[in-house]
Amino acid sequence: MNTHRPSLQRLVIWEPSLSPHKSDFFTALARLNPEWEVICCADRELSEGRRAMGWSVPKPVGYRNIVAPSSQTIEWLVAESVSTSLHIFSGIRWVPTILKGLTAVRANKARYAIMSEPRVGSGWSGALRWLQSWGEERYHRRHAAFILAIGRNGPPWFKSIGYSAEKIIPFAYFISPPSVKTYIPPSSEKLRVGYLGRLVKSKGVFDLVDALAHLNSCVTLDIAGGGADEDALKAYCISAGVEATLHGVLPMSDVNCFFRQVDVLVLASTTADDGWGVVVSEALMCGVAVVATATVGASVVLERSLFGRCVPPNKPTAIADAIENLRDTEELNPVNRALRAATATSILSAHAGAEYLMRVISWHDGRDARPPKFYEEHN
Numbered sequence: 001m002n003t004h005r006p007s008l009q010r011l012v013i014w015e016p017s018l019s020p021h022k023s024d025f026f027t028a029l030a031r032l033n034p035e036w037e038v039i040c041c042a043d044r045e046l047s048e049g050r051r052a053m054g055w056s057v058p059k060p061v062g063y064r065n066i067v068a069p070s071s072q073t074i075e076w077l078v079a080e081s082v083s084t085s086l087h088i089f090s091g092i093r094w095v096p097t098i099l100k101g102l103t104a105v106r107a108n109k110a111r112y113a114i115m116s117e118p119r120v121g122s123g124w125s126g127a128l129r130w131l132q133s134w135g136e137e138r139y140h141r142r143h144a145a146f147i148l149a150i151g152r153n154g155p156p157w158f159k160s161i162g163y164s165a166e167k168i169i170p171f172a173y174f175i176s177p178p179s180v181k182t183y184i185p186p187s188s189e190k191l192r193v194g195y196l197g198r199l200v201k202s203k204g205v206f207d208l209v210d211a212l213a214h215l216n217s218c219v220t221l222d223i224a225g226g227g228a229d230e231d232a233l234k235a236y237c238i239s240a241g242v243e244a245t246l247h248g249v250l251p252m253s254d255v256n257c258f259f260r261q262v263d264v265l266v267l268a269s270t271t272a273d274d275g276w277g278v279v280v281s282e283a284l285m286c287g288v289a290v291v292a293t294a295t296v297g298a299s300v301v302l303e304r305s306l307f308g309r310c311v312p313p314n315k316p317t318a319i320a321d322a323i324e325n326l327r328d329t330e331e332l333n334p335v336n337r338a339l340r341a342a343t344a345t346s347i348l349s350a351h352a353g354a355e356y357l358m359r360v361i362s363w364h365d366g367r368d369a370r371p372p373k374f375y376e377e378h379n
Contacts, residue, residue: 005365008036009084012077013115015042016095018057018065020252021278024176028354030062038063041077043097054251069097078104086361087112088148092140106139114140115148115171117275117297118157133161145364148357151276151297169360170373172298173276174353177285177345178256183337186263190243191219191327194262194288196255196279199227204268204293204313206236211266211319213240219323224250224258259286263332264323267292270313274298284308284344287337291322301348301375306331306340347377 011029015022022040030038045067046057057065066073078087078101087105089098092114105112119129141162148171149155155168186192193212197203205223212219221237221244230246237244250258259265265283267274272295280290280298290308292299302310308331309322326332346352352374359371 006084008033008086008361008365010037010039010081010086012039012041012085012087012101014087014089014098014101015040016090016098017044018042018046018067020046020055020057021173021175023057023060024350025174025353026063027061028174028350029357032351032354032358034062039066039077040064041066041069041074041097041101043095044068054253056252071100074100074104077101078108078110082108082110085110086145088115089113090115092116092137106143111145112143113145113148115150116154117150118153118272120272121157121160122272130161137161137163146360148360151274152294152300153272153297154275170300170375171356172348172353172374173278173281174348174350174356175278175281176350177341178259178282182260183287183334184260185334190217191215191323191332192222192261192263193219193323194222194224194258194265194283195267196224196250196258196265196283197267199223199225199230199233201229202269202271202273203227204266204270205229205233207268207270207314207316208266208319209233209236209240209242209244210316211268211323212242214317214320215323217243219243221245222247222258222262224248224255255282256286259283259288262288264288264308264326265290266319266323267296267298268311268313268319269293269295271295281344281348285341285348287341289326289331289337289340291319291326301344303375304343305329306336306343343378347374352377 026038026040087110120126121130147158147163147168149158149168150171155170158168159165195205195208199205212221221242223244224247226249265288267277274296276297280292283290284307293313294310295313299310302308311318311322356374362368363370
């Protein structure tokens with residue numbers, strides 16, 4: 001890493017759209033670094049679909065948003081204070097504002113980094129994506145300061161397309177901890193398993209039903225979300241003899257209440273579309289144990305047994321075994337639930353993520369040692 005860089009004064013994070021989760025991260029960065037000018041430069045506002053689900057972007061605190069910037073604004077953001085600025089791009093494709101920002105960075109030889117999930121590499125389309133990345137990212141491999149590779153599958157993807165392992169930093173979507181953590185004790189001895197997300201087969205929700213069928217009447221299933229396979233899922237639960245309650249799509253304000261009544265969350269995705277899986281972070285910070293497949297980016301934190309178990313995709317019996325193991329090892333008792341919430345908050349919260357990014361920047365600037373992987377903190 002280069003040494004004796006001028007102190008950072010401006011941090012610009014280029015985003016496809018505004019996001020309530022990212023806003024918490026930006027606020028944490030600004031609070032920890034009041035001497036920095038922190039800017040979120042987004043291509044568009046929060047989508048109408050997200051708004052319909054009750055999502056909203058809070059007013060910026062300590063940082064500012066610039067939405068759909070003009071070409072002149074983009075040039076100003078990059079060209080001014082080149083030596084004391086860092087630009088972080090959330091992806092490098094398709095989004096007009098990000099593409100224009102990258103062009104300006106290249107023209108001005110400005111310092112930048114990339115924050116990204118892995119691309120889906122399965123099938124023939126995945127092979128084409130790999131070839132495209134290998135062929136088109138030569139400049140980024142040479143000039144990006146570092147790569148914030150999101151999730152379990154992020155670092156292997158970037159390494160596979162030629163980025164130096166030295167540049168690749170494991171990363172996550174860091175969010176604010178839930179405001180309501182009060183645990184609601186069960187009214188029966190049945191284990192309460194939950195699922196929160198889209199109701200489509202690729203999310204593994206049918207595998208979850210098959211898994212619970214193996215556990216007979218020892219469990220109940222709470223499902224929150226909507227999707228193309230919702231009606232088929234209802235019928236499948238009935239045919240499998242699984243006691244399930246479908247809550248529909250939950251507004252953001254109700255998510256924490258959902259987790260207060262769940263012992264184990266399962267995210268059994270069969271594809272690598274879940275670059276992270278914010279629902280895993282939300283559950284853990286509420287004290288809920290998680291069982292997730294290795295295709296889920298956030299499953300990387302499940303190497304810590306307190307947090308849950310990582311299982312192979314497309315294997316309902318492995319899900320059932322993991323749930324039983326969590327119960328039999330008493331990982332689900334109230335003491336471990338409280339410890340889980342506290343530990344998860346210490347490594348997955350927006351504040352923790354902001355501190356981690358600061359250490360990454362300090363390492364790159366030659367001021368400190370390379371930080372350990374964020375999910376190995378506080379072991």
